[in-house]
Amino acid sequence: MVGARQCFAPTAVIKMLPAKEAETIILDLVQPLNSQQDAEIVSLEDATERILAKAIASEVDFPYWDNSAMDGYAVHYQDVADCTPDNPVTLEIVEEIPAGYPPQKTIESGQTARIFTGAMLPSGADTIVIQENTQREDNRVKIFASPEAKQFVRYQGSYYQAGNPMLRSGIVLQASDIAVLATAQCTELTVYRRPQVAILSTGDELVTPDTPLQPGQIVDSNQYALASFVKQNGGIPLCYGIIPDKPEALKNAIEQAVNQADIVLSTGGVSVGDYDYVDRILAELGGNIHIRSVAVKPGKPLTVATFDNTCLYFGIPGNPVSALVSCWRFVLPALKKLSGITDNVTPTFVKATTQNPLKAGGKRETYLWGTLEVIDGEYQFSITGGSHQSANLINLAQTNGLAVVPMGETSIEAGTEVMVMQV
Ligand SMILES: Nc1nc2c(c(=O)[nH]1)N[C@H]1C(S)=C(S)[C@@H](COP(=O)(O)OP(=O)(O)OC[C@H]3O[C@@H](n4cnc5c(N)ncnc54)[C@H](O)[C@@H]3O)O[C@H]1N2
Ligand code: MOO
Ligand SMILES: [Mg+2]
Secondary structure, eight states, rough: OOOOOTTTTOOGOOOOHHHHHHHHHHEEEOOOOOOTTEEEEEGGGOOTOOOOOOOOEEEBBSSSSSSSSSSSSEEEEHHHHTTSSSOOOEEEEEEEEEETSSSOOOOOOOOEEETTTOOOOOTTTEEEEGGGGGGEEETEEEEOOOOOOTTTTOOSSSSBOSSSSOOOTTOOOHHHHHEEEEEEEEEEEEEEEOOOOEEEOTTTTTTOOSOOOTOOOEEHHHHHHHHHHHHTTEEEEEEEEEOOOOOHHHOOOOOHHHHOEEEEESOOOOOOSSTOOOOHHHHHHOOOOEEEEEEEEEOEEEEEEEEETTTEEEEEEHHHHHHHHHHIIHHHHHHHHHHHSSOOOOOOOOEEEEEEEOOOOSSSSEEEEEEEEEETTTEEEOOOOOOOOOOOOOOGGGEEEEEETTTTTEEOTTTEEEEEOOO
16 A cells, blocks of 8 residues: 555655556456356357356367368269379269268268268268369269368368367457357356446536536536446446535445445546545545556546455546546556456557657656557557647547657657557
8 A cells, every 4th residue: 555645735745656566556456256256147149248257168079070171072082092184083973962961871982972061071981072173974973183181071070179178268259259159059158247337527517418518617528438438348337427526425425336336436536636535535435545646647646445355446537638548557457357357458558650759748657649550560650639638638539549658758759669558
């Protein structure tokens, strides 16, 4: 726990933690959902983007049966091992096997079956000759080229053998996984329940978007931004709306949220102003405060607290850009780990060439928003035009990358390398 701050003590006593250190502390605080108590059954149709809570093994081999990979003829390899265009071999066609129908006959030496892609290989045959290398004459076929032994046969179990591990728990199910599950005939799966994330906007100046603005008011954009962020990342947003800067009202709302949600995100009220009550209330409610400030711009005030290991609380700054940067940089890894995801929970940083000079104050790791593109196979970063102040959410729209100017550095020249966080 970072040293406790007196409620209205000077800000100088609050230690700004480097981003990486804060990320480590936060991830250490996160207790992933329990794969039994926090799991639910979903149908395959509803499983996309859900996180597997129970590893999957199939009771059936794949391919299920030996079958043909091509349209052609099923043969004994020995019968056709030496054919050439000048010295073809003629075989008797004893059966036609379309996909979906079991073969009725055993192929003897000198015989063949007409076969189609996906159809079961008849017993006796071990190789497929593609029809391009043949010429049919009634119930006979001439083979003009020798295949390789076992060519174009997809053997039972050659891709997967029943009982082996198929999909591990902790993965986010994508279309390719869904295909595997369908093939394994898993029509119902055990996935982690979605985490519940309470969202509170604090501030007397805030109104909902449908309210005509009175002087001094501002629309509560954070509620919508954070709800969207939570949904995008598999959580259930519990929208608590606007809570006034009144300690009692705020305390009640925070207490309720902490009791209801896995994660609570409040915005505003975490800096040093006289109406910034969040830290004090968290302490009064018995929260264990681990972080109060991070060396990140925008997003310096960040309170991270835990309640009896059942709820992780993020007191996020009110400025709208700071709020989203804090979510991308610090809340997302926590949300992913809590959700049961086991791999790649931390943000992805890629090396890019910046098209523009990047400026920073040097005291904090600075995140500048813009566009990340791949041009001629290399990442290029273009900073968004306009003000990069934390209140300017307008030019944050369509951002897909945040260029990072490290702490201690004040500029990065155009045309040089910069690390960019993908968002
Ligand atoms: N003397 C100092 N003042 C400030 C410092 C400091 O170190 N010393 N830090 C500044 C920084 S950095 C930030 S970031 C903000 C953080 O302030 P709070 O988290 O306490 O947030 P508020 O004061 O409540 O609001 C800040 C700003 O954001 C607007 N806001 C708040 N909530 C919303 C919302 N839901 N939707 C849209 N906009 C919102 C609010 O109107 C304020 O303009 O503190 C600086 N001050
Ligand atoms: O850190 Mo504050 O978020 O600069 O605006
Ligand atoms: Mg404030």
